[in-house]
Amino acid sequence: MNARTFRIGGIHPEENKLTHEAKTQVAALPKQAIFPLSQHIGAPAKPVVKKGDCVKVGTLIAEAGGFVSAPIFSSVSGTVAKIDTAIDATGYRKPAIYITVNGDEWEDKIDRSDKLELVENHPELTPEEIVNRIKDAGVVGMGGACFPTFIKLTPPPTAKAECVIINAVECEPYITADYRLMMEHADEILVGLELLMKGAKVTKGYIGIETNKPAAIELLTKKCAEKFNGQSSMVNGQCSMFNVEVVPLQQRYPQGGEKQLVDAVIRRQVPAPPAIPVNVGAIVQNVGTAFAVYEAVMKRKPLFQRYTTVTGKRLANPGNFLVRMGTPMQDLIDACGGMPEGDNKLLAGGPMMGKALTSTEVPICKGTNSVTIISDDEARRKEPQECIRCAKCVSACPMGLEPYLLAKLSELKNWERCEGEEIVSCIECGSCQFTCPAHRPLLDNIRQGKSTVMGIIRSRAAKK
DSSP states (O other), X not given: OOOBOOSSXXXXXXXXXXXXXXXXXXXXXXXXXXXXXXXXXXXXXXEOXXXXXXXXXXXXXXXXXXXXXXXXXXXSOEEEEEEEEEEOTTSSEEEEEEEEEOSOOBOTTSOOOOOOOOGGGOTTOOHHHHHHHHHHTTOBOTTTTOOBHHHHTSOOTTOOOOEEEEEOOOOSTTOOHHHHHHHHOHHHHHHHHHHHHHHHTOOEEEEEEETTOHHHHHHHHHHHHHHHTTOEEEETTEEEEXXXXXXXXXXXBTTTSHHHHHHHHHOOOOOSTTOOGGGGTEEEEEHHHHXXXXXXXXXXXXXXXXXXXXXXXXXXSOEEEEEETTOBHHHHHHHTXXXXXXXXXXXXXXXXXXXXXXOTTOBOOXXXXXXXXXXXXXXXXXXXXXXXXXXXXXXHOTTOOOHHHHHHHHHTTXXXXXXXXXXXXXXXXXXXXXXXXXXXXXXXXXXXXXXXXXXXXXXXXXXX
Protein backbone atom coordinates (compact mmCIF):
# COMPACT_ATOMS: atom_id res chain seq x y z
CA MET A 1 0.00 0.00 0.00
CA ASN A 2 1.57 3.28 -1.15
CA ALA A 3 0.81 5.54 1.80
CA ARG A 4 1.51 9.26 1.91
CA THR A 5 2.21 11.54 4.85
CA PHE A 6 3.05 15.16 5.66
CA ARG A 7 6.59 16.42 5.22
CA ILE A 8 7.52 18.34 8.38
CA GLY A 9 7.93 16.85 11.86
CA GLY A 10 5.57 14.35 13.46
CA ILE A 11 5.78 11.49 15.94
CA HIS A 12 4.24 8.04 16.46
CA PRO A 13 2.95 7.61 20.02
CA GLU A 14 1.60 4.27 21.23
CA GLU A 15 -1.83 3.78 19.62
CA ASN A 16 -3.80 2.13 22.45
CA LYS A 17 -6.90 1.72 20.24
CA LEU A 18 -8.59 -0.43 22.88
CA THR A 19 -12.08 0.02 21.43
CA HIS A 20 -11.20 -0.50 17.75
CA GLU A 21 -13.62 -3.40 17.31
CA ALA A 22 -16.19 -2.33 19.91
CA LYS A 23 -19.44 -1.76 18.03
CA THR A 24 -21.24 1.46 18.87
CA GLN A 25 -23.79 1.35 21.67
CA VAL A 26 -26.66 3.79 22.08
CA ALA A 27 -26.09 5.59 25.38
CA ALA A 28 -28.97 5.78 27.81
CA LEU A 29 -30.79 9.09 28.23
CA PRO A 30 -29.55 11.22 31.14
CA LYS A 31 -31.84 12.30 33.96
CA GLN A 32 -30.77 15.87 33.36
CA ALA A 33 -29.02 17.30 30.29
CA ILE A 34 -26.68 20.29 30.43
CA PHE A 35 -26.09 22.43 27.35
CA PRO A 36 -23.18 24.91 27.52
CA LEU A 37 -23.80 27.87 25.22
CA SER A 38 -20.20 27.79 23.93
CA GLN A 39 -19.93 24.52 21.99
CA HIS A 40 -18.19 26.07 19.00
CA ILE A 41 -15.54 28.59 18.03
CA GLY A 42 -16.97 32.09 18.04
CA ALA A 43 -19.70 33.91 19.92
CA PRO A 44 -21.71 31.90 22.47
CA ALA A 45 -25.26 30.99 21.48
CA LYS A 46 -28.14 33.02 22.98
CA PRO A 47 -30.93 31.21 24.87
CA VAL A 48 -34.39 31.32 23.28
CA VAL A 49 -36.04 29.33 26.09
CA LYS A 50 -36.70 30.14 29.73
CA LYS A 51 -37.22 28.21 32.96
CA GLY A 52 -40.37 26.10 32.79
CA ASP A 53 -40.51 25.81 28.99
CA CYS A 54 -41.24 22.36 27.58
CA VAL A 55 -38.96 21.13 24.79
CA LYS A 56 -38.72 18.12 22.51
CA VAL A 57 -35.75 16.35 20.95
CA GLY A 58 -34.62 18.74 18.20
CA THR A 59 -36.16 21.92 19.68
CA LEU A 60 -34.05 25.05 19.21
CA ILE A 61 -32.95 26.20 22.67
CA ALA A 62 -30.25 28.76 21.76
CA GLU A 63 -29.72 30.75 18.57
CA ALA A 64 -26.40 31.75 17.00
CA GLY A 65 -24.86 34.72 18.81
CA GLY A 66 -23.11 36.16 15.77
CA PHE A 67 -21.83 35.32 12.31
CA VAL A 68 -19.16 32.98 13.70
CA SER A 69 -21.47 31.02 15.98
CA ALA A 70 -23.92 28.12 15.85
CA PRO A 71 -27.38 27.36 17.25
CA ILE A 72 -27.91 24.68 19.90
CA PHE A 73 -30.77 22.18 19.95
CA SER A 74 -32.15 20.06 22.74
CA SER A 75 -31.16 16.41 22.57
CA VAL A 76 -33.87 15.41 25.03
CA SER A 77 -37.52 16.09 25.77
CA GLY A 78 -38.51 17.60 29.06
CA THR A 79 -38.61 20.89 30.94
CA VAL A 80 -36.07 23.69 31.16
CA ALA A 81 -34.98 23.56 34.80
CA LYS A 82 -32.79 26.66 34.78
CA ILE A 83 -30.35 28.81 32.84
CA ASP A 84 -27.23 28.96 34.97
CA THR A 85 -23.55 28.11 34.61
CA ALA A 86 -21.80 24.77 34.32
CA ILE A 87 -18.19 23.59 34.20
CA ASP A 88 -17.30 22.63 30.64
CA ALA A 89 -14.21 21.02 29.12
CA THR A 90 -12.19 24.23 29.60
CA GLY A 91 -12.51 23.84 33.37
CA TYR A 92 -14.33 27.16 33.70
CA ARG A 93 -17.95 27.81 34.56
CA LYS A 94 -19.83 28.97 31.45
CA PRO A 95 -23.48 29.86 30.79
CA ALA A 96 -25.57 26.73 30.22
CA ILE A 97 -29.15 25.52 29.88
CA TYR A 98 -30.30 22.69 32.18
CA ILE A 99 -33.17 20.45 31.02
CA THR A 100 -34.90 17.86 33.21
CA VAL A 101 -35.58 14.83 31.01
CA ASN A 102 -39.08 13.44 30.60
CA GLY A 103 -39.73 10.77 27.96
CA ASP A 104 -38.22 10.93 24.48
CA GLU A 105 -40.53 12.98 22.27
CA TRP A 106 -39.04 14.22 18.98
CA GLU A 107 -39.88 17.19 16.75
CA ASP A 108 -42.12 15.99 13.91
CA LYS A 109 -39.93 17.46 11.14
CA ILE A 110 -37.04 15.06 11.88
CA ASP A 111 -36.92 12.00 9.61
CA ARG A 112 -36.10 9.10 11.96
CA SER A 113 -36.21 6.37 9.31
CA ASP A 114 -33.18 4.33 8.25
CA LYS A 115 -33.83 4.94 4.55
CA LEU A 116 -30.72 6.19 2.76
CA GLU A 117 -31.49 9.46 1.01
CA LEU A 118 -29.53 10.20 -2.18
CA VAL A 119 -28.63 13.61 -3.53
CA GLU A 120 -29.81 12.80 -7.06
CA ASN A 121 -33.35 12.33 -5.72
CA HIS A 122 -33.46 15.87 -4.33
CA PRO A 123 -33.17 18.46 -7.13
CA GLU A 124 -34.17 21.19 -4.67
CA LEU A 125 -30.76 20.89 -3.01
CA THR A 126 -28.88 23.77 -4.59
CA PRO A 127 -25.49 24.69 -3.12
CA GLU A 128 -27.15 27.58 -1.30
CA GLU A 129 -29.89 25.37 0.14
CA ILE A 130 -27.32 22.84 1.35
CA VAL A 131 -25.29 25.53 3.11
CA ASN A 132 -28.41 27.03 4.71
CA ARG A 133 -29.59 23.68 6.06
CA ILE A 134 -26.13 23.00 7.52
CA LYS A 135 -26.12 26.45 9.13
CA ASP A 136 -29.63 26.13 10.54
CA ALA A 137 -28.85 22.68 12.01
CA GLY A 138 -25.91 23.96 14.06
CA VAL A 139 -23.34 21.69 12.39
CA VAL A 140 -19.75 22.40 13.40
CA GLY A 141 -16.42 20.62 12.97
CA MET A 142 -16.72 17.34 14.86
CA GLY A 143 -13.01 16.68 15.20
CA GLY A 144 -12.71 18.97 18.20
CA ALA A 145 -12.14 22.44 16.73
CA CYS A 146 -15.91 23.05 16.37
CA PHE A 147 -15.65 25.71 13.67
CA PRO A 148 -19.10 26.38 12.13
CA THR A 149 -19.27 24.25 8.98
CA PHE A 150 -21.26 26.65 6.84
CA ILE A 151 -18.48 29.25 7.03
CA LYS A 152 -15.94 26.83 5.57
CA LEU A 153 -18.28 26.22 2.64
CA THR A 154 -18.48 29.94 1.83
CA PRO A 155 -14.85 31.06 1.59
CA PRO A 156 -13.90 34.72 1.00
CA PRO A 157 -13.69 35.99 -2.62
CA THR A 158 -9.89 35.95 -2.37
CA ALA A 159 -9.87 32.14 -1.99
CA LYS A 160 -11.19 29.50 -4.37
CA ALA A 161 -12.04 25.98 -3.23
CA GLU A 162 -10.84 23.17 -5.50
CA CYS A 163 -11.55 20.11 -3.36
CA VAL A 164 -13.04 18.80 -0.13
CA ILE A 165 -10.81 16.62 2.05
CA ILE A 166 -12.50 14.36 4.60
CA ASN A 167 -10.38 13.92 7.71
CA ALA A 168 -10.80 10.26 8.66
CA VAL A 169 -7.28 10.03 10.11
CA GLU A 170 -8.04 9.73 13.85
CA CYS A 171 -4.33 9.75 14.73
CA GLU A 172 -4.83 10.64 18.41
CA PRO A 173 -4.14 7.61 20.66
CA TYR A 174 -7.09 5.73 22.21
CA ILE A 175 -9.90 7.34 20.14
CA THR A 176 -11.88 5.09 17.76
CA ALA A 177 -15.24 6.88 17.38
CA ASP A 178 -14.54 7.97 13.78
CA TYR A 179 -13.40 4.48 12.81
CA ARG A 180 -16.60 2.91 14.12
CA LEU A 181 -18.65 5.59 12.38
CA MET A 182 -16.96 4.73 9.06
CA MET A 183 -17.52 1.01 9.51
CA GLU A 184 -21.17 1.43 10.50
CA HIS A 185 -22.33 4.38 8.34
CA ALA A 186 -20.11 4.50 5.25
CA ASP A 187 -23.03 5.18 2.87
CA GLU A 188 -24.29 8.16 4.85
CA ILE A 189 -20.76 9.57 5.09
CA LEU A 190 -20.36 9.44 1.31
CA VAL A 191 -23.67 11.22 0.79
CA GLY A 192 -22.46 13.79 3.33
CA LEU A 193 -19.25 14.22 1.34
CA GLU A 194 -21.27 14.65 -1.84
CA LEU A 195 -23.35 17.36 -0.14
CA LEU A 196 -20.20 19.10 1.08
CA MET A 197 -18.72 19.02 -2.44
CA LYS A 198 -21.91 20.34 -3.97
CA GLY A 199 -22.22 23.01 -1.29
CA ALA A 200 -18.63 24.09 -1.90
CA LYS A 201 -19.15 23.93 -5.71
CA VAL A 202 -16.26 21.54 -6.30
CA THR A 203 -16.11 18.16 -8.04
CA LYS A 204 -13.00 16.66 -6.43
CA GLY A 205 -13.02 14.94 -3.04
CA TYR A 206 -10.53 12.99 -0.93
CA ILE A 207 -10.88 10.79 2.14
CA GLY A 208 -7.66 10.52 4.15
CA ILE A 209 -7.40 7.37 6.30
CA GLU A 210 -4.34 6.04 8.14
CA THR A 211 -3.15 2.54 7.32
CA ASN A 212 -3.95 1.19 10.80
CA LYS A 213 -7.58 1.13 9.57
CA PRO A 214 -7.32 -1.27 6.60
CA ALA A 215 -10.95 -2.38 6.86
CA ALA A 216 -12.15 1.22 6.58
CA ILE A 217 -9.85 1.89 3.62
CA GLU A 218 -11.15 -1.21 1.83
CA LEU A 219 -14.81 -0.47 2.60
CA LEU A 220 -14.77 3.17 1.55
CA THR A 221 -12.66 2.52 -1.54
CA LYS A 222 -15.21 -0.07 -2.69
CA LYS A 223 -18.19 2.17 -1.97
CA CYS A 224 -16.58 5.20 -3.62
CA ALA A 225 -16.02 3.19 -6.80
CA GLU A 226 -19.66 2.14 -6.78
CA LYS A 227 -21.10 5.54 -5.93
CA PHE A 228 -19.00 8.07 -7.79
CA ASN A 229 -17.93 6.17 -10.92
CA GLY A 230 -19.68 8.08 -13.68
CA GLN A 231 -22.11 9.98 -11.43
CA SER A 232 -22.87 13.52 -12.55
CA SER A 233 -24.17 16.54 -10.67
CA MET A 234 -25.01 20.15 -11.38
CA VAL A 235 -22.23 22.45 -10.15
CA ASN A 236 -22.19 26.15 -11.07
CA GLY A 237 -25.03 25.48 -13.49
CA GLN A 238 -23.08 22.88 -15.44
CA CYS A 239 -23.18 19.09 -15.43
CA SER A 240 -19.99 17.86 -13.76
CA MET A 241 -18.54 14.53 -12.69
CA PHE A 242 -17.71 13.91 -9.05
CA ASN A 243 -14.30 12.34 -8.48
CA VAL A 244 -13.57 10.97 -5.00
CA GLU A 245 -10.34 9.24 -3.96
CA VAL A 246 -9.60 7.35 -0.75
CA VAL A 247 -6.02 8.22 0.25
CA PRO A 248 -4.14 5.75 2.51
CA LEU A 249 -1.83 7.64 4.88
CA GLN A 250 1.12 6.54 6.96
CA GLN A 251 0.56 6.39 10.72
CA ARG A 252 1.92 9.67 11.97
CA TYR A 253 0.75 12.16 14.57
CA PRO A 254 -0.60 14.90 14.21
CA GLN A 255 -1.75 13.98 10.69
CA GLY A 256 -5.32 14.91 11.64
CA GLY A 257 -4.30 18.57 11.82
CA GLU A 258 -5.75 20.49 8.87
CA LYS A 259 -2.47 21.77 7.54
CA GLN A 260 -0.72 18.42 7.93
CA LEU A 261 -3.60 16.61 6.21
CA VAL A 262 -3.62 19.03 3.27
CA ASP A 263 0.13 18.49 2.83
CA ALA A 264 -0.24 14.71 3.03
CA VAL A 265 -3.18 14.45 0.62
CA ILE A 266 -2.59 17.11 -2.07
CA ARG A 267 1.05 18.07 -1.36
CA ARG A 268 0.31 21.73 -0.71
CA GLN A 269 1.53 23.55 2.38
CA VAL A 270 -0.72 26.11 4.02
CA PRO A 271 1.15 29.34 4.92
CA ALA A 272 1.26 30.78 8.45
CA PRO A 273 -1.89 32.37 9.95
CA PRO A 274 -4.10 34.05 8.94
CA ALA A 275 -3.87 31.62 5.97
CA ILE A 276 -6.26 28.65 6.09
CA PRO A 277 -6.54 25.49 3.94
CA VAL A 278 -8.90 27.07 1.41
CA ASN A 279 -6.12 29.53 0.55
CA VAL A 280 -4.43 26.57 -1.17
CA GLY A 281 -7.71 25.24 -2.55
CA ALA A 282 -8.78 22.75 0.15
CA ILE A 283 -11.81 22.60 2.45
CA VAL A 284 -11.17 20.10 5.27
CA GLN A 285 -14.06 18.46 7.12
CA ASN A 286 -14.02 15.70 9.74
CA VAL A 287 -15.66 12.39 8.89
CA GLY A 288 -18.12 12.96 11.74
CA THR A 289 -19.00 16.31 10.21
CA ALA A 290 -19.80 14.61 6.89
CA PHE A 291 -22.21 12.31 8.75
CA ALA A 292 -23.77 15.25 10.59
CA VAL A 293 -24.18 17.07 7.27
CA TYR A 294 -26.02 14.07 5.82
CA GLU A 295 -28.41 14.01 8.78
CA ALA A 296 -28.91 17.79 8.77
CA VAL A 297 -29.60 18.13 5.05
CA MET A 298 -31.33 14.84 4.20
CA LYS A 299 -33.06 14.03 7.50
CA ARG A 300 -33.71 17.55 8.81
CA LYS A 301 -31.96 16.45 11.99
CA PRO A 302 -30.09 19.16 13.92
CA LEU A 303 -26.76 18.33 15.53
CA PHE A 304 -27.64 17.09 19.01
CA GLN A 305 -25.85 13.73 19.28
CA ARG A 306 -22.46 12.36 18.32
CA TYR A 307 -20.20 9.30 18.34
CA THR A 308 -17.86 9.28 21.33
CA THR A 309 -15.24 6.84 22.60
CA VAL A 310 -15.03 6.14 26.35
CA THR A 311 -11.71 4.46 27.02
CA GLY A 312 -8.83 3.72 29.32
CA LYS A 313 -6.62 0.74 30.16
CA ARG A 314 -8.17 0.35 33.60
CA LEU A 315 -11.81 0.70 32.54
CA ALA A 316 -13.74 -2.55 32.87
CA ASN A 317 -15.66 -2.21 29.59
CA PRO A 318 -14.40 0.62 27.37
CA GLY A 319 -16.57 1.29 24.34
CA ASN A 320 -17.96 3.57 21.65
CA PHE A 321 -21.29 5.33 22.14
CA LEU A 322 -23.89 7.27 20.21
CA VAL A 323 -24.61 9.84 22.87
CA ARG A 324 -26.97 12.80 23.20
CA MET A 325 -25.33 16.17 23.81
CA GLY A 326 -25.67 17.31 27.40
CA THR A 327 -25.17 13.83 28.88
CA PRO A 328 -22.80 14.02 31.89
CA MET A 329 -19.58 12.08 31.37
CA GLN A 330 -20.26 10.20 34.59
CA ASP A 331 -23.19 8.46 32.88
CA LEU A 332 -20.89 7.09 30.17
CA ILE A 333 -18.22 6.11 32.69
CA ASP A 334 -20.87 4.18 34.64
CA ALA A 335 -21.89 2.41 31.42
CA CYS A 336 -18.28 1.22 31.09
CA GLY A 337 -18.12 -0.22 34.59
CA GLY A 338 -17.48 2.90 36.62
CA MET A 339 -14.38 4.90 37.46
CA PRO A 340 -11.42 2.60 38.22
CA GLU A 341 -10.11 2.54 41.76
CA GLY A 342 -7.15 4.70 42.68
CA ASP A 343 -6.04 8.04 41.30
CA ASN A 344 -7.05 8.73 37.71
CA LYS A 345 -6.81 11.56 35.21
CA LEU A 346 -9.98 12.35 33.24
CA LEU A 347 -9.60 13.86 29.78
CA ALA A 348 -12.05 15.34 27.30
CA GLY A 349 -10.30 13.99 24.20
CA GLY A 350 -7.16 11.91 23.88
CA PRO A 351 -3.89 12.01 25.82
CA MET A 352 -2.09 14.29 23.34
CA MET A 353 -4.55 17.16 22.88
CA GLY A 354 -7.31 16.37 25.37
CA LYS A 355 -8.17 18.71 28.24
CA ALA A 356 -7.85 17.48 31.83
CA LEU A 357 -11.13 17.77 33.73
CA THR A 358 -11.91 18.40 37.37
CA SER A 359 -15.41 16.92 37.33
CA THR A 360 -17.12 13.89 35.82
CA GLU A 361 -20.32 15.95 35.52
CA VAL A 362 -18.92 17.84 32.51
CA PRO A 363 -21.42 17.26 29.68
CA ILE A 364 -20.78 15.75 26.27
CA CYS A 365 -20.70 18.58 23.72
CA LYS A 366 -20.38 18.89 19.96
CA GLY A 367 -16.59 18.49 20.05
CA THR A 368 -16.32 15.66 22.60
CA ASN A 369 -14.91 12.80 20.53
CA SER A 370 -13.56 10.92 23.54
CA VAL A 371 -13.66 10.54 27.30
CA THR A 372 -10.27 9.11 28.26
CA ILE A 373 -9.27 7.87 31.71
CA ILE A 374 -5.59 7.29 32.41
CA SER A 375 -4.06 6.16 35.67
CA ASP A 376 -1.93 8.34 37.87
CA ASP A 377 1.12 6.25 36.95
CA GLU A 378 0.56 6.95 33.24
CA ALA A 379 -0.28 10.61 33.75
CA ARG A 380 2.34 11.64 36.28
CA ARG A 381 5.04 13.82 34.80
CA LYS A 382 8.71 13.36 35.50
CA GLU A 383 10.68 16.12 37.12
CA PRO A 384 11.75 18.68 34.45
CA GLN A 385 15.47 19.19 33.92
CA GLU A 386 17.54 21.79 32.13
CA CYS A 387 17.26 21.82 28.33
CA ILE A 388 20.08 19.72 26.85
CA ARG A 389 19.89 21.39 23.39
CA CYS A 390 19.15 18.12 21.60
CA ALA A 391 16.68 19.77 19.17
CA LYS A 392 14.31 16.78 19.24
CA CYS A 393 11.42 19.20 19.75
CA VAL A 394 12.43 21.08 16.60
CA SER A 395 12.53 17.87 14.57
CA ALA A 396 9.12 16.80 15.89
CA CYS A 397 7.29 20.09 15.38
CA PRO A 398 4.88 19.69 12.42
CA MET A 399 4.73 23.46 11.94
CA GLY A 400 8.49 23.91 11.56
CA LEU A 401 8.77 26.01 14.72
CA GLU A 402 11.41 26.03 17.48
CA PRO A 403 9.46 24.92 20.55
CA TYR A 404 12.37 25.23 23.00
CA LEU A 405 12.75 28.89 22.00
CA LEU A 406 9.04 29.70 22.10
CA ALA A 407 8.74 28.10 25.55
CA LYS A 408 11.67 30.12 26.91
CA LEU A 409 10.40 33.38 25.37
CA SER A 410 7.03 32.72 26.98
CA GLU A 411 8.70 32.15 30.34
CA LEU A 412 10.53 35.48 29.92
CA LYS A 413 7.29 37.21 28.82
CA ASN A 414 9.00 38.46 25.67
CA TRP A 415 5.72 38.73 23.79
CA GLU A 416 7.05 40.81 20.90
CA ARG A 417 9.64 38.20 19.98
CA CYS A 418 7.11 35.39 20.58
CA GLU A 419 4.95 36.96 17.90
CA GLY A 420 7.94 37.39 15.60
CA GLU A 421 8.82 33.71 16.00
CA GLU A 422 5.25 32.82 14.87
CA ILE A 423 3.98 31.39 18.15
CA VAL A 424 0.42 31.74 16.82
CA SER A 425 1.24 29.05 14.22
CA CYS A 426 1.51 26.44 17.01
CA ILE A 427 -1.32 23.89 16.74
CA GLU A 428 -0.77 22.72 20.35
CA CYS A 429 -0.35 19.08 19.31
CA GLY A 430 2.12 18.29 22.11
CA SER A 431 4.69 16.59 19.87
CA CYS A 432 7.47 18.74 21.31
CA GLN A 433 6.71 17.90 24.92
CA PHE A 434 6.24 14.22 24.05
CA THR A 435 9.77 13.97 22.60
CA CYS A 436 11.62 16.08 25.19
CA PRO A 437 14.14 13.88 27.08
CA ALA A 438 14.47 16.60 29.74
CA HIS A 439 10.70 16.50 30.41
CA ARG A 440 10.40 20.26 29.90
CA PRO A 441 6.83 21.70 30.07
CA LEU A 442 7.21 23.07 26.55
CA LEU A 443 3.57 22.97 25.49
CA ASP A 444 2.36 24.44 28.78
CA ASN A 445 4.56 27.51 28.35
CA ILE A 446 3.84 27.85 24.64
CA ARG A 447 0.07 27.70 25.22
CA GLN A 448 0.32 30.51 27.74
CA GLY A 449 2.46 32.58 25.40
CA LYS A 450 0.23 31.92 22.39
CA SER A 451 -2.87 32.96 24.31
CA THR A 452 -1.22 36.18 25.46
CA VAL A 453 0.10 37.07 22.00
CA MET A 454 -3.27 36.40 20.37
CA GLY A 455 -4.86 38.74 22.92
CA ILE A 456 -2.30 41.42 22.04
CA ILE A 457 -3.02 40.97 18.32
CA ARG A 458 -6.79 41.27 18.87
CA SER A 459 -6.31 44.37 21.02
CA ARG A 460 -4.10 45.95 18.39
CA ALA A 461 -6.62 45.21 15.63
CA ALA A 462 -9.48 46.70 17.69
CA LYS A 463 -7.64 50.03 17.96
CA LYS A 464 -7.24 50.42 14.20
